[in-house]
Amino acid sequence: MPNIKSAKKRVLINKKKNMRNRSDRSKMNNAIKAFNKAIDSANIEEAERLLPLTVSIIDKSVTAGIIHKNAAANRKSALSKRLSDIKSGKVTVVVKKDNKTIAAEKARAAKEAREAARAEFRAKQLEKEAEKNEQKKKKAVKEKADEKPAKEKKAAAKEKSDKAVADKPAKKTKKAEAPAAETEKTEDATTAE
16 A cells, blocks of 8 residues: 555545446446347347447447457447348357256256156056946946846746746645545545445
Protein backbone atom coordinates (compact mmCIF):
# COMPACT_ATOMS: atom_id res chain seq x y z
CA MET A 1 0.00 0.00 0.00
CA PRO A 2 1.44 3.36 -1.00
CA ASN A 3 2.11 6.11 1.54
CA ILE A 4 1.32 9.14 -0.63
CA LYS A 5 -2.25 10.35 -0.51
CA SER A 6 -2.69 10.66 -4.29
CA ALA A 7 -1.25 7.17 -4.83
CA LYS A 8 -3.70 5.77 -2.25
CA LYS A 9 -6.54 7.48 -4.09
CA ARG A 10 -5.30 6.12 -7.43
CA VAL A 11 -5.31 2.55 -6.01
CA LEU A 12 -8.94 2.92 -4.93
CA ILE A 13 -10.00 4.42 -8.27
CA ASN A 14 -8.20 1.67 -10.20
CA LYS A 15 -9.95 -0.93 -8.07
CA LYS A 16 -13.38 0.57 -8.89
CA LYS A 17 -12.57 0.87 -12.61
CA ASN A 18 -11.27 -2.70 -12.65
CA MET A 19 -14.54 -3.98 -11.17
CA ARG A 20 -16.59 -1.96 -13.68
CA ASN A 21 -14.43 -3.15 -16.58
CA ARG A 22 -14.74 -6.77 -15.50
CA SER A 23 -18.51 -6.41 -15.35
CA ASP A 24 -18.70 -4.82 -18.82
CA ARG A 25 -16.30 -7.39 -20.33
CA SER A 26 -18.42 -10.17 -18.77
CA LYS A 27 -21.59 -8.68 -20.30
CA MET A 28 -19.91 -8.54 -23.71
CA ASN A 29 -18.64 -12.11 -23.50
CA ASN A 30 -22.05 -13.36 -22.30
CA ALA A 31 -23.78 -11.62 -25.23
CA ILE A 32 -21.34 -13.26 -27.67
CA LYS A 33 -21.87 -16.67 -26.02
CA ALA A 34 -25.66 -16.27 -26.24
CA PHE A 35 -25.38 -15.43 -29.96
CA ASN A 36 -23.10 -18.42 -30.61
CA LYS A 37 -25.38 -20.71 -28.61
CA ALA A 38 -28.36 -19.64 -30.72
CA ILE A 39 -26.42 -20.47 -33.90
CA ASP A 40 -25.13 -23.78 -32.50
CA SER A 41 -28.65 -24.86 -31.62
CA ALA A 42 -29.78 -23.99 -35.19
CA ASN A 43 -32.07 -21.23 -33.93
CA ILE A 44 -31.47 -18.72 -36.73
CA GLU A 45 -34.35 -16.39 -35.79
CA GLU A 46 -32.97 -16.01 -32.28
CA ALA A 47 -29.48 -15.35 -33.68
CA GLU A 48 -30.87 -12.64 -36.00
CA ARG A 49 -32.57 -11.02 -33.01
CA LEU A 50 -29.40 -11.18 -30.88
CA LEU A 51 -26.93 -9.86 -33.49
CA PRO A 52 -27.80 -6.14 -33.15
CA LEU A 53 -27.88 -6.41 -29.37
CA THR A 54 -24.48 -8.10 -29.31
CA VAL A 55 -22.97 -5.51 -31.67
CA SER A 56 -24.35 -2.74 -29.48
CA ILE A 57 -22.79 -4.25 -26.34
CA ILE A 58 -19.42 -4.63 -28.15
CA ASP A 59 -19.57 -0.94 -29.21
CA LYS A 60 -20.29 0.12 -25.62
CA SER A 61 -17.28 -1.82 -24.42
CA VAL A 62 -15.15 0.09 -27.01
CA THR A 63 -16.41 3.47 -25.74
CA ALA A 64 -15.67 2.37 -22.17
CA GLY A 65 -12.14 1.49 -23.28
CA ILE A 66 -12.40 -2.18 -22.40
CA ILE A 67 -11.28 -3.45 -25.83
CA HIS A 68 -9.64 -1.74 -28.80
CA LYS A 69 -11.84 -0.52 -31.65
CA ASN A 70 -10.12 -2.80 -34.18
CA ALA A 71 -10.60 -5.85 -31.93
CA ALA A 72 -14.27 -4.90 -31.64
CA ALA A 73 -14.53 -4.59 -35.43
CA ASN A 74 -12.99 -8.06 -35.83
CA ARG A 75 -15.47 -9.59 -33.37
CA LYS A 76 -18.49 -7.91 -34.97
CA SER A 77 -17.33 -8.99 -38.41
CA ALA A 78 -16.84 -12.60 -37.30
CA LEU A 79 -20.33 -12.74 -35.75
CA SER A 80 -22.11 -11.28 -38.78
CA LYS A 81 -20.09 -13.46 -41.19
CA ARG A 82 -21.02 -16.61 -39.24
CA LEU A 83 -24.70 -15.70 -39.39
CA SER A 84 -24.65 -14.81 -43.10
CA ASP A 85 -22.77 -18.03 -43.98
CA ILE A 86 -25.40 -20.13 -42.22
CA LYS A 87 -28.25 -18.20 -43.84
CA SER A 88 -26.75 -18.54 -47.31
CA GLY A 89 -26.07 -22.25 -46.83
CA LYS A 90 -22.28 -22.10 -47.09
CA VAL A 91 -21.99 -23.63 -43.63
CA THR A 92 -24.31 -26.18 -42.12
CA VAL A 93 -25.03 -26.17 -38.43
CA VAL A 94 -23.87 -29.23 -36.58
CA VAL A 95 -25.63 -29.25 -33.25
CA LYS A 96 -23.03 -29.69 -30.57
CA LYS A 97 -23.82 -31.85 -27.61
CA ASP A 98 -21.86 -32.09 -24.43
CA ASN A 99 -21.54 -35.26 -22.38
CA LYS A 100 -24.22 -34.18 -19.95
CA THR A 101 -26.76 -33.68 -22.75
CA ILE A 102 -25.84 -36.99 -24.36
CA ALA A 103 -26.22 -38.80 -21.03
CA ALA A 104 -29.60 -37.13 -20.43
CA GLU A 105 -30.81 -38.20 -23.89
CA LYS A 106 -29.66 -41.77 -23.29
CA ALA A 107 -31.43 -41.84 -19.94
CA ARG A 108 -34.62 -40.45 -21.52
CA ALA A 109 -34.47 -43.03 -24.31
CA ALA A 110 -33.91 -45.85 -21.81
CA LYS A 111 -36.85 -44.64 -19.72
CA GLU A 112 -39.12 -44.54 -22.78
CA ALA A 113 -38.00 -48.04 -23.74
CA ARG A 114 -38.77 -49.34 -20.23
CA GLU A 115 -42.21 -47.71 -20.29
CA ALA A 116 -42.93 -49.19 -23.72
CA ALA A 117 -41.88 -52.65 -22.48
CA ARG A 118 -44.11 -52.27 -19.41
CA ALA A 119 -47.06 -51.18 -21.54
CA GLU A 120 -46.53 -54.15 -23.85
CA PHE A 121 -46.32 -56.53 -20.88
CA ARG A 122 -49.52 -55.06 -19.39
CA ALA A 123 -51.28 -55.45 -22.74
CA LYS A 124 -50.24 -59.11 -22.92
CA GLN A 125 -51.43 -59.70 -19.35
CA LEU A 126 -54.79 -58.10 -20.10
CA GLU A 127 -55.07 -60.20 -23.24
CA LYS A 128 -54.34 -63.39 -21.29
CA GLU A 129 -56.88 -62.44 -18.63
CA ALA A 130 -59.49 -61.76 -21.31
CA GLU A 131 -58.77 -65.18 -22.85
CA LYS A 132 -59.12 -66.87 -19.45
CA ASN A 133 -62.41 -65.08 -18.83
CA GLU A 134 -63.71 -66.15 -22.24
CA GLN A 135 -62.69 -69.75 -21.58
CA LYS A 136 -64.41 -69.65 -18.18
CA LYS A 137 -67.57 -68.29 -19.77
CA LYS A 138 -67.48 -70.94 -22.48
CA LYS A 139 -66.90 -73.63 -19.87
CA ALA A 140 -69.79 -72.34 -17.74
CA VAL A 141 -72.11 -72.25 -20.75
CA LYS A 142 -71.01 -75.77 -21.72
CA GLU A 143 -71.58 -77.04 -18.17
CA LYS A 144 -75.05 -75.52 -18.11
CA ALA A 145 -75.79 -77.10 -21.45
CA ASP A 146 -74.52 -80.44 -20.14
CA GLU A 147 -76.53 -80.13 -16.91
CA LYS A 148 -79.87 -79.70 -18.72
CA PRO A 149 -79.64 -82.97 -20.69
CA ALA A 150 -78.29 -84.77 -17.62
CA LYS A 151 -81.25 -83.57 -15.57
CA GLU A 152 -83.62 -84.49 -18.36
CA LYS A 153 -82.01 -87.93 -18.66
CA LYS A 154 -82.30 -88.47 -14.92
CA ALA A 155 -85.92 -87.37 -14.99
CA ALA A 156 -86.63 -89.63 -17.98
CA ALA A 157 -84.87 -92.56 -16.32
CA LYS A 158 -86.86 -91.98 -13.13
CA GLU A 159 -90.13 -91.88 -15.07
CA LYS A 160 -89.25 -95.08 -16.87
CA SER A 161 -88.45 -96.83 -13.63
CA ASP A 162 -91.69 -95.56 -12.09
CA LYS A 163 -93.65 -96.85 -15.09
CA ALA A 164 -91.85 -100.15 -14.99
CA VAL A 165 -92.64 -100.54 -11.32
CA ALA A 166 -96.26 -99.63 -11.88
CA ASP A 167 -96.66 -101.97 -14.89
CA LYS A 168 -95.15 -105.02 -13.24
CA PRO A 169 -97.36 -106.90 -10.84
CA ALA A 170 -96.10 -107.10 -7.34
CA LYS A 171 -94.05 -110.20 -6.71
CA LYS A 172 -95.29 -112.47 -4.08
CA THR A 173 -92.73 -113.41 -1.57
CA LYS A 174 -92.76 -116.76 0.21
CA LYS A 175 -94.12 -115.20 3.35
CA ALA A 176 -96.89 -113.59 1.42
CA GLU A 177 -97.56 -116.85 -0.46
CA ALA A 178 -97.73 -118.96 2.69
CA PRO A 179 -100.65 -117.19 4.31
CA ALA A 180 -102.39 -117.07 0.97
CA ALA A 181 -101.95 -120.82 0.55
CA GLU A 182 -103.39 -121.42 4.02
CA THR A 183 -106.39 -119.33 3.26
CA GLU A 184 -106.91 -121.30 0.06
CA LYS A 185 -106.62 -124.54 1.97
CA THR A 186 -109.12 -123.42 4.52
CA GLU A 187 -111.43 -122.28 1.82
CA ASP A 188 -111.07 -125.64 0.07
CA ALA A 189 -111.73 -127.44 3.31
CA THR A 190 -114.80 -125.43 4.05
CA THR A 191 -116.16 -125.95 0.61
CA ALA A 192 -115.53 -129.65 0.91
CA GLU A 193 -117.51 -129.86 4.01
